Amino acid sequence: MSQGIDAGGAPRPVGAYPHARRVGDLLLMSGIGPRDPATNTVPGNEHDAGGKLVGHDIAAQTRAVFANVRAVLEASGARWEDLVDVTVFLTDMANDFTAYNAVWAEYFPDPATAPCRTTLGIDALPTPIAIELKCIAAFKE
Known part of the structure; x- marks a missing residue:
């Protein structure tokens, strides 16, 4: 049995899907972008x-997407520390990876406790954003 999660503190999904779905001890999040929820x-x-x-600030968008991920986690009863896997989509890997990676290191300073991560360079996202995250969290007992 799974339970869909609608996080009021995160931007509305751009399609007909929930912010996240809890399945047992796992929280599977839909793609989350940096749009301001308000x-x-x-x-x-x-x-x-x-x-x-004409341009974007990937550091600002990375901080914003992390805030939105945190909002979905909290609405789901999970914590930032519960993240176990993150897939990151960047629309400009060549120019944005270094700055995005620096912000990542601010939020996850210890690689031993950071979630696993895969970063993909893609052509576009459905809204004018430069980064989107797909996350999995595991609830602690």
Whole structure:
């Protein structure tokens, strides 16, 4: 039996799916991006005078996506420390990996206790974001 989780403190999903689903002692999270839950804006996005996206700040987006992941974890009864596996999607691996990796190290300073991680470079995400996380957490007894 599984239970879908809707986290009010995280941005609304962009499709018909829950923020997360609990299955036994595991929490499987849907892809979480850096959109601000209150305004739906993307922190760190830079636009020209005509409103066209011209750049982004991956450090700002990484911090924002971590805050959104934490909101889903807390709404699910889990903690940041319960993360066991994270898949990261970057739309600009060549330019963003180093800054993203530095922010990761701020949040997970000890590799021995950090979740496993896979980072993929992809062409695009469904909204104008540069990073998305897919996470799995394991509830502690």
